[in-house]
Amino acid sequence: MKEAKRDWYLYQKRADFSELSEKLGIDPVTVRILRNRELHTEEEIRSFLSAPLSELPSPLLLPDAIRFANILNRALAEKKRIRIVGDYDVDGVCAAYILYRGLSALSENLDYEIPDRIRDGYGINREIIRRAKEDGVGLILTCDNGISAREELSYAKELGIPVLVTDHHDIPRDSEGRELLPEALAVVDPKREGSRYPFPEICGAVVAWKLLLLLYQMKNIAEEEGMRLLPFAAIATVCDVMPLREENRILVKYGLQALSDPENPGLRALLSQSGLSGLSPLRAYHLGFVLGPCINAGGRLESAKTALRLFLSESPEEAEPLAQKLKELNEQRKAMTKQACEEAFRQAEEEKEDRSVLLLYLPKLHESLAGIVAGRVRERYYRPSFIVTRAQEEGMAKGSGRSIEGYPMADKLAEQKELLERFGGHPMAAGFSLREDKIDALRSALNKDAEIPPEKLKEKLWIDAAMPFSYVTEKLITELSRLEPFGKGNEKPRFAERALRILSVRVLGQKRNAVKFLLLSGEGRRAEAILFSDGDRFLRELGEKRLMDIVYYPEIHEYNGRKSLQLIISDYRFREGRREP
Known part of the structure; x- marks a missing residue:
């Protein structure tokens, strides 16, 4: 089983971008992005940009x-x-x-x-x-x-x-x-x-x-x-992956502002333990990928009441040890997840057939982590993915799945109900229990009846605009920040540029999980870029190639008082050619 590559698609939605840009006083690129988010009129865009709590x-x-x-x-x-x-x-x-x-x-x-x-x-x-x-x-x-x-x-x-x-x-x-x-x-x-x-x-x-x-x-x-309780509604909205449109976008926007200096001692302690104290701006990303996993770790590995007691704490002295406990549990959860993912990837890559549905058995995995691992497998191979673990009851197993568009997971499990003891869920995620001796039969049946057309097994990456990075200014980046918070339903904008020459590349970080570039455009402009990925794996893939197309988001990078443009690369494709010495 090979790691999936994403197909790139450019939005082709139409509007009078210049006229709306002039009326609204914003860049045509920003108007294009908002049109891609299904905002049609001047009034809708004004409401989106102002978004009052009222x-x-x-x-x-x-x-x-x-x-x-x-x-x-x-x-x-x-x-x-x-x-x-x-x-x-x-x-x-x-x-x-x-x-x-x-x-x-x-x-x-x-x-x-x-x-x-x-x-x-x-x-x-x-x-x-x-x-x-x-x-x-x-x-x-x-x-x-x-x-x-x-x-x-x-x-x-x-x-x-x-x-x-x-x-x-x-x-x-x-x-x-x-x-x-x-x-x-x-x-x-x-x-x-x-x-x-x-x-x-x-x-x-x-x-x-x-x-x-x-x-x-x-x-x-x-x-x-x-x-005063708005920040908790905002945290839950992001962590439950609700679409950040309309009401959700408004309350998350103002919830994030309140979280920059929260009244709640428990939140203050958790922000401190997570290294987020004083961070400005705090973004939806920090809720979904930093705070949220800590809150969840209690319920996964011990008790969710730990997080609730943290939020109910009346003083820093009471809150600090509870926040530290959740942080430690999350570190433990991350280590367990990493080990399980490595085993799941190994099993997937040893599959002799290119299966439409992946069902992998990790008997020693803590069952509360099966859904996380299934999600990681789905991301890497872009297949409906089930992770099965051994249950506490003798001879029983439990499974958790994450799906792709076009594969109604709960319905597909229902078709195999004679193999299952219990099952439930919805189109994009589902769970079940079954006897261990029926795991192979379920894997075969799900693949036999998958009915997934080949084109559905390729993830689509939608790009907002083909935009040379030479067009990017600090003013545009500031304007793009008005579209936050980003998340499901209001995705961070994606831009693309072709045939960039790699002038230099190096791997950064103790875990070698960041790749830093100096890129040169066809117009002769240079820009720094960074890709967060397995650095050594990227270097092996790069070989002697010297040109690549990228999907990116621009940011202003500030270091020692110096500001410079930095491109955050979310995807890339190499072009034929050798890298210059």
């Missing part, structure tokens, strides 16, 4: 929002014991924190529960409900889970425990397409049928935050109190 939709538009607030308000007045049930990922932890911290100002009779990833699995379960009954809980509040817990919430009803569901996941449906809602006093999910909420692609923490804002409005609590 444009966030009203929480009243969420289904069952008023019912939720009224029931919760009554439970608070009656001093009922309220238990918040979250989830073990970043979204679930942040949602639980938002509700717990926000409601703590209104009640002392409040606690929380987060399932154990290995022992309990995802979401609320019968054991959590049974313990709630024993503890005299008068109301359960779910966050980032509950929408699919029909059996579990029927059990809660049998025990006489009322439940309020707050979630953002897809609604289960019956064979005729009708919604299957759980038995709860209120079910708040923006994806419900008939919902008036204008942007349903929000995460569980944002649903919780909006409902808290509504409750605060009802109780005449100052809006600033609710806004």
Whole structure:
């Protein structure tokens, strides 16, 4: 199995770029990028660039929002014991924190529960409900889970425990397409049928935050109190890979500003442990790839409650050891992931057939890391990828998969249900359990019935503009930063230039994972560039070649008070020719 190469495509969307540039006072290249992001009119572009917090939709538009607030308000007045049930990922932890911290100002009779990833699995379960009954809980509040817990919430009803569901996941449906809602006093999910909420692609923490804002409005609590929790909604939005458009882009933009100097001692400690204290600007990348993995590490390797206790810390002295613990767990997780990826890549490259679907067995891998490794395998080979690990139960295995566009992973697992004990998921990610002796049969069946056309097994890299780096100015780079935060749905712009001559190349870093270039364009302009990749592997591929095409993003590099243009290379292709001495 060979590592996949991406096919390059240039956006060809049309508009009067010059006219819009003049009206908006921005560069035509910036207009082109915004048009590529499906913004059509002057008004849409102005709204995107200004993005005030006042444009966030009203929480009243969420289904069952008023019912939720009224029931919760009554439970608070009656001093009922309220238990918040979250989830073990970043979204679930942040949602639980938002509700717990926000409601703590209104009640002392409040606690929380987060399932154990290995022992309990995802979401609320019968054991959590049974313990709630024993503890005299008068109301359960779910966050980032509950929408699919029909059996579990029927059990809660049998025990006489009322439940309020707050979630953002897809609604289960019956064979005729009708919604299957759980038995709860209120079910708040923006994806419900008939919902008036204008942007349903929000995460569980944002649903919780909006409902808290509504409750605060009802109780005449100052809006600033609710806004203090905005950074947690922003972290969850990025880490749950929500599209950074419309409402999500606005709240992440302002959440990042608040995170530059957060009030929360736990966040301050985690930023410090992660080397992000005082960093300006803080970007969505830092949430998704630095803070988020630390928060997640607790739930993966020990308990998600470690992260929640961190955020609930009242002082730096209390927060620091918890932040350090999460940092250490994440370092452990990274080492385990690296080792597992090396084994997975080895297995993939030893495949005798060029399989459409990869299913690799890593029996010793911690099952909480299977999804991460599956994602890395998918990225390298651009194939639907499953990683299977040995389960705690004798003779059983568990699998986690990550897909590519055009391969509905959960549906494909459903076609092999006779081989599986349990399965579930959605088109781009899924999980299952099966007997170990059926792993080979599942691999064969998935490949036999894959039905993936060859063209679908090539990843498409979309380029915003073919732009010589000689066009780039500091003013343009500053303007491009107005398009942030970048992420899913608002990808960082990509530019391309052809036939650049490599004047020099060297590998940097203790791990030799950065390649520094001096490049020369056909116009005779020079620029520094950097590629973050396996440096030694790149040098072997380079050989004696001297010309390459690149996909890049421009930045201003400042060192010892000197500013210079630097191109961040995201992909490259070599051209025929020998490298000059």
